[in-house]
Amino acid sequence: MSIASQRTLLANSSKGEHVRIVEVSPRDGLQNEKGLIPASTKVELIHKLRKAGAECIESGSFVSPKWVPQMKDTAEILRTMRPDSTISHPVLVPNDKGLDLLLKLLEEYGSDKSAWPTDEIALFTAASEQFCKANTNCSIQESLQRLEKVSERALNAGLRVRGYISVVAHCPYQGKVKPEASGEIAEQLLQMGCYEVSLGDTVGSASPSEMREVLAKCLQKTSGKNGGDVSKYAAHCHDTMGTGLANVLALVREGVRSVDAAVGGLGGCPYSPGATGNIDTESVVYGLHAEGYETGIDLEEAAKIGQWISDQVGKQNNSSAGRAILARLARQEEEMSAKL
């Protein structure tokens, strides 16, 4: 069978199903940048992403500015956000203090949720003790106790809550991480009310079979009340060893329909030394569309934004898909002007 007919067959099998892209470039993409990026640039990035069709844009973090100075302007950024019921802008919250700051901001908008600049937070913990300590200064158990309280308060305030588990396969300090650890944590995150748990290959060195194994252990462990429901999981893959897209597609094949990605392949966790950026939105969207899924993202626009934000932060554009699309667009433009 030709490659083209194989592709058509694959595309038909996924029947145009929707995969939600959680665009993490304004948060995960920028948090590790050393030079302070102006809030106006972050706002422009978010607006460009909204125009390109992103339905979920992680827009900042209410974390300690001593730990991650780049995110200290999150309230300022949210204040510029025009509410749109079709787009969510989750922000990371690690503890009560972070939630207090967010709730104080939301008070400015009153009780009408449709006026809020965000109605969603993301909690985060890790599958390895050393990473948890390095990232949040506490043990996994302590972090879950902290997050349970934060989640209860957030849900009572009318916010949606998403959860992250970092280092599900490899830890930069401890090496290989047992997939069972993620299962235990996912169970607790779902029980505390997270609508979805994003499985983080923070280091960016997991293989597709390792990520499948992590998902399988999560589904096994959460097969009671939560029904081992694959719709409660998301993929968050970094691309250090070039396995990011393969990992995303492997999890999508297992039924995952929510994928985190960053334009230009920006990003990385400040407490994951040596890890490079997130898997780039451009290659994820290209790969998913080629496999017959739809994402609602305009691929050419995503490529332009990836180049734009890379220029803004003075980095090379890490998306090879993005660079290829831009080169094709430039060629087409040249051909058009030659014809005139």
Ligand SMILES: CC(C)(COP(=O)([O-])OP(=O)([O-])OC[C@H]1O[C@@H](n2cnc3c(N)ncnc32)[C@H](O)[C@@H]1OP(=O)([O-])[O-])[C@@H](O)C(=O)NCCC(=O)NCCSC(=O)C[C@@](C)(O)CC(=O)[O-]
């Ligand atoms: C959790 C803490 C706060 C504990 O840090 P700590 O030092 O133990 O906290 P503390 O309670 O002792 O407070 C220390 C200071 O920070 C302040 N503080 C305390 N909390 C807040 C807050 N929320 N907002 C603003 N300020 C805060 C607090 O008021 C105090 O200020 P001081 O009295 O010294 O002036 C710290 O470790 C922290 O902020 N960690 C966050 C690190 C981070 O943001 N990492 C990156 C995000 S996670 C990630 O990238 C992974 C992910 C999600 O993408 C998935 C993946 O790839 O795996």
